[in-house]
Amino acid sequence: MSYVVEMLNIRKEFPGIVANDNITLTLKKGEIHALLGENGAGKSTLMGVLFGMYQPEKGIIKIREKEVKITSPNVANQLGIGMVHQHFKLVENFTVTENIILGSEPLKGMVLDIDKAAKRIAELSKHYGLNVDPHSKIEDISVGMQQRVEIMKMLYREAEVLIFDEPTAVLTPHEIEELMKIMRNLINEGKSIIIITHKLKEIKAVADRCTVIRRGKGIGTVNVKETSTAQMAEMMVGREVNFKVDKKASTPGEVVLQIDSLSVKNNRKVLGLKNFSVEVKRGEIFGIAGVEGNGQSEIVEAITGLRKVESGKILLNGKEITNIPIRKRIESGIGHIPEDRHRRGLVLDYTLENNMVLEVYNKPPFAKAGLLNGSAIKNYAKSILENFDVRSGEGGASIARTLSGGNQQKAIIGREMELDPDLLIAVQPTRGLDVGSIEYIHKRLIEHRDKGKAVLLVSLELDEVLQLSDRIAIVNNGELIGTVIASETNENEVGLMMAGVSKERSV
């Protein structure tokens, strides 16, 4: 048995923390190896060690059975290790070819030989089934395609070992399937792959073996075929995980949100939402399913006031809110867990305390006659952070930026739930979070529903929408395709509707 990569007994410390403690990971030639662990378990650190970003305190790394010291990413590249980062590192207004050759530009005499590179990229693309057009600009292609450009970068530099860091976090279900196909092609051509993830379903679908780490310690390596998802989850979290969302049947009450033939323009100044009408009632979780960019953002931003409405009406508790200011909407009972917690949800350079009063800082008891009341803010924040189990270094005084993604998200959810809104809009509430946090957040959303409030859930994860929602509206191309009852539908039906095939059944 030949190993391409062997990381033996790796130990890596940061001040105050042992990020990797005696972890061993071996990669066979031609296998897809999953690295599984919760947020902050030490996955990225371990891969950072392999990619030359950190030097381990202890342990040995062998590449093709030869012991090596990887002192920088350049060394890693020379050893044939490539990494596809979670956040792509591409120049938006360059073409695919220009991006790929960046840093190792082929020359013809004194000038760039773009054509030669483009030809080679086209060949590689065909060979691995990537289907990348070497001449399109990055800003014009989809996220899934951009990821392939990143993959192509590795292949162009003749990497043998490819590390994928959370590759599916940004992809639609269809793109995920495509990516898996590509991964299989890659191993058929003799490449080896390490995929960092916490999505068990994907590991099951694509990986051969799986190494689990928890809180910096190696828990073990298993054969994926012989291990159930539940077993892997238990290894990862350290306890049994409940995948099924427990919830009672909903008892819908009066209408909270009424959207009446709403049309909204998108960022390209064309209608991204056309003539859209739904009603959301008290005591239900109303899901919106659809492939990314089919009108979901427009719906949410129109309700919350972040985007102008072209025509149509939005009513909250029977009162029209179509054109009122954002603050008024918040005051009249809309809570919003935004899609992008860094862009919208938090002021990252503010303390957690300040972030917890971001919407209410100007109201008593937090402010009086324009003056802030520090101790009231502190106490309020403290109760939210305790209540929602937000873990941070210095409690409420921590700068929001220093928290892990899961804790940032819990803080936002806590802030919004504390306002006890009649309508809670949750957009991708569990994006990028680990199993433990997801379980927790789902529980809180259902609690909110059971208090007799309405929840509008927008998620690209079909599983999440199906499990949590009571009713589901499916959007495609900015139009409502139909509304289904969650307990009477299945993935196939919703999937078809997401593709735009409407069904003669509306609720």
Added chain:
Amino acid sequence: MRNTIVSLISIVLGLIAGGLLMLFIGASPIEGYTYLFQGALKNISRIGDTLATATPLIFSGLAVAFAFRTGLFNIGASGQMLIGGLAATAVALTFDLSRPILLIVMVLAGIIGGGLWAFIPGLFKAKFNVHEVVSTIMMNWIAYWTVYYVVPGYFKGEFLETESRKLAEETTLRTPWLTELFQGSYINLGLFFGVIAVIIMAFIINKTTLGFELKAVGFNRHAAEYAGMKVNRNIILSMLISGALAGLGGVALYTGNASSMQIGILPSQGYDGIAVALLGANSPVGVFFAALLFGILYSGTGFMNAMIEIPPELANTIIAIIIYFAATSVLIHRVLNKFRKTRSNSNDVDGPVGKKGEA
């Protein structure tokens, strides 16, 4: 705390570099610095002059820092000072009021003039997304030419076309008891206004809902918008306050330190405000001390030049070097990190796990 250390290190490095320059031109740095500081602080009158030199810098530094806290880069402090100074001068030369009332009207005129000069770029930024760096620089030149036109046209001096009439002593910010206390220095009430401005700004930034909003908009305008804050209103308001501070600086400069306005000069204090804000890490108190330091360097340089053959431009050079170090404070941070690392005997302080605070 961290910022203070970085600023202090920048200053020390700047002074060392200045010393090396003195060595290079064949002078003794110890002597040079002795004369420099003597020139600024030797006696009570010189201390007064130093404080007066620092006063406009306090204002322009505050103006830049305040805008910066809201994520705006006000490069137009010079123009705002000019207009503020022009408005106050015009008031002083036109109205015949009793001294206290006249001073109040002059100050108000300066605040309104400077505020207006920054309000326009703020409005353009909010309504049409015109970048404030471009529009404030353009406003600088509009101010420059406005003074060029207005002063000879309406307030021409007795002997010179290029200067306004001299203000009478009792229509300036200079006040007899202060002049006497500092033994004939040109120190004036502007310094007190400056201290008050520092306190007010610190109060607004740290204690009020307005400061909370302005900072939120500065850090992340998308999140501020999400939370229901009026982003555009805050941008305009921030520019307005920033311009008012600079305008008040103009009042101190033209009706306190000086007693007439010259045409064809953009006050360099406006641009120095950027440096002061940077060195003061955009905090009001930091700005105050940074302005004092600049005041010392500027006012001591003449004496140094008179005593030994060191050109007065050296003060500017030292300031430039200090700013260079303050601007590249990332480097100093890194060195500090390294220092800490060797002490705690471990590396990679900023590792991803260490940062998350979720041990």
